Amino acid sequence: MAxxxxxLVVDDSSLMRTIITTMVKKNDALEVVGQAxxxxxxxxxxxxxxxxxxxxxxxxxKVDGLAAVxxxxxxxxxxKILVVTAQNDEAMAIxxxxxxxxxxxxKPFNEQTLxxxxxxxxx
Amino acid sequence: MMQExxxxxxxxxxxxxxxxxxxxxxxxxxxxxxxxxRVLLDYTGAIGISGERKGCVxxxxxxxxxxxxxxxxxxxxxxxxxxxxxIGGEIANTVSGxxxxxxxxxxxxxxxxxxxxxxxxFDFDMASVSYVFPIQWRGYKAFxxxxxENA
Numbered sequence: 001m002a003x004x005x006x007x008l009v010v011d012d013s014s015l016m017r018t019i020i021t022t023m024v025k026k027n028d029a030l031e032v033v034g035q036a037x038x039x040x041x042x043x044x045x046x047x048x049x050x051x052x053x054x055x056x057x058x059x060x061x062k063v064d065g066l067a068a069v070x071x072x073x074x075x076x077x078x079x080k081i082l083v084v085t086a087q088n089d090e091a092m093a094i095x096x097x098x099x100x101x102x103x104x105x106x107k108p109f110n111e112q113t114l115x116x117x118x119x120x121x122x123x
Numbered sequence: 124m125m126q127e128x129x130x131x132x133x134x135x136x137x138x139x140x141x142x143x144x145x146x147x148x149x150x151x152x153x154x155x156x157x158x159x160x161r162v163l164l165d166y167t168g169a170i171g172i173s174g175e176r177k178g179c180v181x182x183x184x185x186x187x188x189x190x191x192x193x194x195x196x197x198x199x200x201x202x203x204x205x206x207x208x209x210i211g212g213e214i215a216n217t218v219s220g221x222x223x224x225x226x227x228x229x230x231x232x233x234x235x236x237x238x239x240x241x242x243x244x245f246d247f248d249m250a251s252v253s254y255v256f257p258i259q260w261r262g263y264k265a266f267x268x269x270x271x272e273n274a
Contacts, residue, residue, distance in 0.1 A: 012234060013213040014206070018197055019144070059216060061234050086220025091228035107217050108143035 004031040005122065008049060010042040010068065011035075011057040011084070016107075020055055020084070023111045030118070039063025043071050050076070053121060056101070058085040058092065066099045073100035080121040084109070125254055125269070130154060132225040133180075136218035137258055137267055144196050145260060154254040154269070162255055162266050163242050165189075166204075168212030170219040171233035171247050176226070178271025179247035182215040188263030208237035218267060 007030055009020045017035045024030050033049040036042035040062040046054065054072060058065035069081050081103070083096040088106025096104050105117040134151045141149035166189055169181035189207040193199065196210075212235030219232045238244055253270030 013209050013216070015193070015196065015210050015213055022197075059220070059232060059234050086217040087223050087232070088221060089223040089228055092223070107220065108140050110143050 002029065005029060005053055006031050006033040006049060006051040007053045007055065008033060008042065008045055008051040009035045009055050010037075010039070010060070010065070011055070012037050012060040013057075016057065016084075020114065023114050024118070026111070027115065027118070039065060039068030039071075042068045043075075046072050046075060046079075052080060053118065054079060054081045055084050056081055058083060058087055058096070066095060069096065069099040069101050082117055082121055084114075124252075128225065130254070132222050133218060133254075133256060133267060133269055136221045137214075137256065139221070140214055140217050141260060145192055146195060147260075149258050149260040149265075151267075152257040152259075154256045157253045157255050157268075158251070161242060161245060161249070162268055163238075163240075163245065164265065165240055166207045166211045167238040167245070168208070168210075168215035169236045169238065169245065169247055170215045171236070172219070172230065172271045173233070173274070174231035175229040175274055176271045177248065177274040178250045179268075180215060180219045180222075180232075180271070181247075181268050182211055182218065182265065183268065184211060184258075184265035185263060188260065188265055191261060191263065204239055208239055211235075212237045215267075 034045040038060045056065045081101045083101045084105045086107040093104040137151045164183045165186040167183040172178045190202045193202040223230045249270035250272040256267040258265040
């Protein structure tokens, strides 16, 4: 049996963390190993849990999502980061990709679009 | 003054949020114009706007509406005041963030400020004129209030 892909879910909204976690748990190949409500906590949990995938919000307190993406990529450049943000404009997508994100998903999203975005990371 | 396309941006933003998460679209009415005084219900999520424009976008709703929305999305049996503040903030964040597609990337948004009830803690600078968008969902009423001007 293939190793499950570990996911860290990062969003300052507890509702959004719940939505993403609930959707991800429906995929047997994935395992949510942690949730963080800001970029600082995300970096800490990343060091502790070494997830393969991170879903990352942008607008968050303490350390924002773009800074957290850059920091995580310094720790492990093979990490697959999906930025999930309400700022779903082209300029933000480019900034996210330049920071090291591999995928970009705008809010609001549904189960299908999240699933496809994660599949895109794993392809 | 907001133009028709500006107004449609916010109407569409609210409708899309409810379509994706609430099971059915909310009805968003044409906004009315208000002075700098505030329309505030039980819970409010407010986003500060900076960059080329300055002001605030906030979503305000009754606890009953947010509780119904929270339980619909999470399938939980109940909610806490923090859950209700959080969902109000996320709606304001999503609608404001989506508006960058229309207003451009110099439309910069803050993290949400979350309030329940206490209007004295609302310390964003609203523009002298605000646009109040009445929202109806499953018989509940809420408002999106948009008040910003060129910096």
